Amino acid sequence: MGRQRKIQRMAAYRRRRAARVFRGLKRRLGWALLGIFLIFQILAQLFYPSYLTLPLARYNREPYGLKHRDDMVMMEQSKFVSTRLELTGSYGKEQVDLIKLGGRLDESANFNNLSYYPKKWRWVPFSILFWRPDVLTLPITFDDKPLLNYTLNYSKKHSKKATDASISIRDGNISIKDGKKGLSVDANKLRLAIKNKYIDTSGIVRLDVPEASIEPSASSADLLHVRQQAEDIISKHIVVSVAGRQEEFIPSKEQLASWLRVVEESGKVKLDVDSQVFGDFIDAMDKLVAKPAGQTIVSVVDDREVLRQEGVTGERVNRLDFEQKMSSILFRPGVYKYISIDLEPIMPEVKTSYSFSHTQAGLQAKLREIGRRYDTRISLQQLNGEGWGASYRGTESIPSASTYKLYIALRLFDEIKSGRLNWQSSVLGTTVDGCFHQMIVVSTNQCAEEWIRQFGRTALNSFLYERGISQATTFTAEGAIRTSSDDLLRTIIGINDGSLAGGYERDKLLDMMGRQIWRQGIPSGTQGWTANKVGFLWDYVHDTGIVHHPKGVYAISIMTKGANYGIIAKITRELEAQMYP
Template structure:
């Protein structure tokens, strides 16, 4: 065929004229290569180019400069003092006021015309273009001075590093010491001011110092390691009562702590890490349960005491001190140390139905139940007894502040400046809002009325009737006390505040319909007019109790208690009161 004839003809021609074909082919390749070399961008480095070991083949000079500048900016300078094997600091150039630019050296890596005409110079020209010129430096002496002052201070001293010991993989490992020293700021400044950075090798400067040896040498630390290692190598037997328990090496070594005290390497066994194992291995062998001391009291007075026997428990810290003495060779054996456990106290309390007895009951109840208490009792008839516990303790009021809002509201109604038909909040008039505030503890109405009265005015009006510990002005909330709440309710019930009985009746009748009844009302079987407050851990109840012997005021303010405990305290107070 035609194609076959052509192929045979071409092969025949190449066999006869191969030299001419080779000459024309090679010449064409050379011409293309030379053309590529002539048009190679002047703003690019040559193929296979590298500077300071950074490969930059064909990069634009702008990108190459940025890359080199970035590398130099992150290169640390190791600062050694004297013969120390450990660098004291490793600042980057900017920290010591040095900025390094590679712009000029990269710019000078030109591809000259004579190389562009040289055969295949794109492949080997990077060897012929010099790149060993150093980068340019700018130095800021003020930044350097500030760095030296911050890191070394005015004295230019480097503390020696004491040798130490550390437990690693259940073995004692030596933490080697290092000399310290003193130097001059001038020497440091001179060394750092002339520091040169490199991307090819680690860079460092050594500051001449007057050597200060460590207090604890490697030999000192090794001696302690040998002593401890020998002492715990076979474990340690500890006598515990009539028995002996072996504390194994693999436990003992994990309890060790090492520290330098008064220039000597010391060691101790750590109580926290040893605690769980000692509980298992020793505690039960030495434990003796304590007895019970029985105490009888009448009001605040102790009337009888029958002492119970002391118990005994493992003294872990003391036992570990004994282990150390054994390891140090100061004792030949170790006994478990013990500590006395005092007997528990069981109280049998009786109270007189008096001011003192009621106060004692409140105190003892508060001390034996969770939370903080403020309690005030005032009888308004009969024996007129008064009892307090923490009556002056200040609490955030929660919703009991609404009693003061109610009082100030009624004052304004009596004065004629407010009318029960006044619109207060959300379409509700004063009649509805007042009732909702007390019966349902409605917050929107209470806040609207408080704003209408004014924080300063309501505080002053509370103070005017003797509630001196009540304030609406504090940054941390409205505060009052059990005594102040009791005083307010007592004066309302007895007519000592507010001039019109219908005003007082409106408040008391609303309190009788209050929906929150889990505190004081639950602790008595009588009619109760009360107002509660609860917020976060705060539980308060302020009440007028209409008991069989006449009305009395009881206020209980708590933080961290419960409604059940408030009800139980009320029950106990009522039981003592009616004796």
């Protein structure tokens, strides 16, 4: 019995010891697994991709984690293009696109905020969960010139002069009507208010216009001393006759009173004739004595007039002569006055019909007609088939917008060819390859501006001029890089045929141009497919590219001001219909 108990105690001891060892191993294994997990978690933080937003990033208070840089840039560019400023003033509300005010989007600023994760914090386990950046505004700055032009025009449009007190007749008696306050919009204050306004991401940015009231220069009290003069004027009996006609016109007292306005001259209040109201009287006369002009029909084929049918010349009251005579007698003594006025000729309206032959001359004429109609610059060259080419205002130098990035690409290729750079060289935290993709496919500015800084603006000019680009293209102009539609056409043709870019670089550029995201211009207007590069800055909208039409290949550059990509698409359709009927 004693031996059996001893054996049982030994067995129990071994079981307890085995349990303790197992628990120890289990604890050590748990700590080991935790350590391995923490190591992998820290490694994940250390190597978290710089091209993604942080997992818990937010955009306008909405989750926006794990978004690729290119996707965010495209989203913000779309927001920027569609964002409008809504100005609220005494007159009501008016909206305008930010891009037309000279707005520029910093495409990298918000992404940098949402992807910023300091290295020292990456060593702290789970610290990525505590970085929760949020952006609420678009990072936009304004170029001074277009913003100044807009605010000056806005001020001119919405500022109103004060209405001075005036004289009228009521129930046969002279009465004095009180003046009204005017309104002044300070263009400088408005410009500063726009520049300092936070641009949120809602699509509509609202701003109250800084306004000030203007007191009338002449009050009802000021008119008391001209009352007698007004009574003398409206008591006149005036007969107006038209040379060679039998009609006579006698203005009533009410009409005479309505012509009078109060003006201030050298600090004194006086009466004068209101040309606009007096013009209404002339319009009424013209309805009885004027003879409308006919219409001259002109037919033009390929910019050459082939037929003209002259219309009949009309006639109407000579306004300037009549107003001068009326002003003269109104302020001279005397009750009974007679005026004889002449009629002046009205030239017939010219209506021109255009037609175009299917020839080189017809294409040139059609392109000029389109250019005049849309106030744009166009250069075009067929690369096979008939080989026709045409240009309208093709040598004019205007802001290039993002089309200048084609010139940067040529200079970059030269650096790669010489061995000074390669596609994997570092630039702005990424590679030349990554930067090139952003510059061409997404059309962001950061990489292009960095390469301008590296290459030098004057050196870029020299590089381009040595390759046949004209001095209409310049990186050293004040305000913005400039180019012409002829230079863009020369460049795009040189890229396509290999004379300006060859081999892998040429193929890569044309491939990216075929995949770039802005497809509303030439690509939307053609029946073929396009490798193109767009540009938009302020109210300039451009597009240039190689078009592979089912009936032929051609190069085209369209540079517009105050138009849009819909107009560029329409121009493309019209020119294709002329080339490939």
